Amino acid sequence: MPRLLFVHDDAMATERLLRHLAQREPSWDIQIAASEDDAWDLFEGWVPDVVIAAARKSRLDGLRLLVRVRDARPETVRIVVGVDDDAEHGLRALRIAHRAVVEPLDPATLVEVVRRMILMSQLVAQPGMRELLGRIDGLPAAPSVHTKLTHRLEDPTVSVFELSEMVAADSTLSAQVLRIANSAFFSRHQRVTKIEAAAARLGTRLLGSLVLTAEAFGRFPVSPFMAERLEALQTHASMVARLASNLEPSAPWRDDAFTAGLLHDIGKLVLASHLPDVHQSIVRDAERTNRPEHEVELQRLGVHHGAIGACLLGMWGLPSVILEAALQHDQVLREIPATLDAVSAVTFANHLAHLSEQPEGRYARGRSLPPAVLNDPRWTLWREMAFEAGPREEAA
Numbered sequence: 001m002p003r004l005l006f007v008h009d010d011a012m013a014t015e016r017l018l019r020h021l022a023q024r025e026p027s028w029d030i031q032i033a034a035s036e037d038d039a040w041d042l043f044e045g046w047v048p049d050v051v052i053a054a055a056r057k058s059r060l061d062g063l064r065l066l067v068r069v070r071d072a073r074p075e076t077v078r079i080v081v082g083v084d085d086d087a088e089h090g091l092r093a094l095r096i097a098h099r100a101v102v103e104p105l106d107p108a109t110l111v112e113v114v115r116r117m118i119l120m121s122q123l124v125a126q127p128g129m130r131e132l133l134g135r136i137d138g139l140p141a142a143p144s145v146h147t148k149l150t151h152r153l154e155d156p157t158v159s160v161f162e163l164s165e166m167v168a169a170d171s172t173l174s175a176q177v178l179r180i181a182n183s184a185f186f187s188r189h190q191r192v193t194k195i196e197a198a199a200a201r202l203g204t205r206l207l208g209s210l211v212l213t214a215e216a217f218g219r220f221p222v223s224p225f226m227a228e229r230l231e232a233l234q235t236h237a238s239m240v241a242r243l244a245s246n247l248e249p250s251a252p253w254r255d256d257a258f259t260a261g262l263l264h265d266i267g268k269l270v271l272a273s274h275l276p277d278v279h280q281s282i283v284r285d286a287e288r289t290n291r292p293e294h295e296v297e298l299q300r301l302g303v304h305h306g307a308i309g310a311c312l313l314g315m316w317g318l319p320s321v322i323l324e325a326a327l328q329h330d331q332v333l334r335e336i337p338a339t340l341d342a343v344s345a346v347t348f349a350n351h352l353a354h355l356s357e358q359p360e361g362r363y364a365r366g367r368s369l370p371p372a373v374l375n376d377p378r379w380t381l382w383r384e385m386a387f388e389a390g391p392r393e394e395a396a
Contacts, residue, residue, distance in 0.1 A: 002118050004030045005048040007039040008081065009060045013105045020107035025115075036065045043069065049121075050077040050114055054103075055093065066096050074134030075127065077117045077315070081105060090185035091209060095137040098315045100184045113317075120314030123307045123327070132274055133312050139172035139266070140273045142234040146170075146211070153208045163207050164199035171237040171262045172269055176210055177202065178259070179316040191319050194255040195262075226276050229283065233269055236353055237262050239389055240329075243349035247382060248340055253321075256342035257349075260325035264346050266313060267305030267326065268293070294330045306330055335372040336379060352386035 002025075008014050014032055021028055031046060033039035039053065051069050053062030066078045080093050082103030093100055099117060101110050124130050141149075149166050152158045167173045174195050181198035182191050192198050199207055241261035245254040271279040282300060286293045294304035310327035325346040333351060337344060351369075373379055 001027045001029055002050065002114070003046070003048040004028055004114065005033065005039060005042060005046075005051045006030060007033045007036070007051065007053040007060065007062060007065060008105075009034045009054065009056070013103075017105065017107045017110065020111060024108075024111055034060075036061060039065055040068065043072075047073065048076060049118065050079065052079040052081060052110070052114070054081045056082070063093060063096050070096065070134065074132075075121075075130040076134065077114075077121060078134075079110075079113065079117070081110075088206070088209060090183070091180065091206065094180060094183060094185075099317050102184045117315055120311050120323070123311040123314070124303050126302050129301065129303055129308065133270070133308065133315070136270065136274065136312060138176060139269050140230060141170050141173050141211075142231055144231070145173065145234070149173075149211045153211060158204065160199050160202075160204050160207065161196065163204065163211075164196045167199060167207070167211075168195040168262065169238060170234055171266060172234075173211065174259065174262050175266060175313065175316070175318070177207070178263075178318055178322075180206075180210065182317055182319065193259045193319050193321065195259060225280055226272060229272055229280075230269070233265055233272065236357065237265050239353045239357075239386075240264060240346065240349045242389060243352055243382070243386055244342070244345040246385065247345050247348060247378075251340065251345075253342040253345070256319075256321045257325075257345040260322045260342050261346045261349055263309070263313065263318075263322055264326050264329040264350060265305065265309065267307070267309030270308050270312060271297075271305060292330060304330065333373050334370055336376045348382065349386075352382055353389075355383065356386040356389065 006014065006017060011034075018030070018032075021030060031042050031048070033042055039051075042048075043051070051066065053065050054060050055062040062080055066080060069076050069078055078097045078099075080097035080100045082101075082105070090100070099113055101113060121130065124133060145166060149163065152162065152166065164177075167177055177195065177198045178193070180186060181201045186201050192201065202210070241258045244261035245258035247257075248254075251257075268279070271282070278300070282293055282296045285291075285300075286296045289296075294306060297304045306327045306329060310323045313326060314323045321342050324343045328343060329347050329350045331347060333348065336348070340348070
């Protein structure tokens, strides 16, 4: 059963939550603390799965407590309750906590957030990988994109629209923008998946703060292989996004497909930036044996990058369509459904992009496509689209 530590100094808010839990989740094991010291005493002797802490500048410093929790046991889910209206403070809070909820506290909303985060954390069962994910508050932007953004931010006349176009070229910055735009600080209960809408919600000043304080590429000691790899992953993600949003040009889910395509390989970026030696070995092994990387990841790590990415994005509170696309994008293609949706569009776009990027015979999944896919006239059109979108490498 899930273990929750609720740290709040408002007795009425605590009582409302306990009543709701008694009705909706009676099996959950919950402990209550009214101060940081009491909470830490409980934490040291009773390991919770989730810590929910109120943040008050003058009384209970929940963010300071969550920093201690993160450092001691990073795999613990961290939720902050009720920060002030300062957008910069909210941005800092989301670099410590996985999620935020506003006050006055709505017990039903909080319980739903906890349910979802527990479900997401279960996608990755390996303790070492869960610990790694718990420490991540950002990912490296492609150096070319980060340099352009930093340069444009020096111009006081730069517009949100121009910045959003540059952000949409980078999957990790897009994930951070969507994370913050969909957080309790900015969402007003209206979720967005379109990068432009998310950027507009934050505004130029906060976008600038996000870019300038992000974990930039240069902070990671990377080999020449890894520098090239990170750029290649971003290029592939951009191509998948464009293809996914154009497989059915009049579909209402095109914006969702673009964003989901842009973020589908976030799990690879996690591995590339935080476990570079392991990731390089997996890539080399996949190339040597002509196997998809996710199969080698399962063999080596017990989990593939799709689950890693879905877990991280889910903990950050991104919309379900993006999580599903990240989780399922490497699934085997059996047939093309009569009507696509955003998730299936990303799956097909990912396969098409890989086919167009690599020489014939080096993409294992391309040789095993069933006749139901290969004989569908849409596949022929989509494959032509993919080859036009990205030039193939010359065969060795």
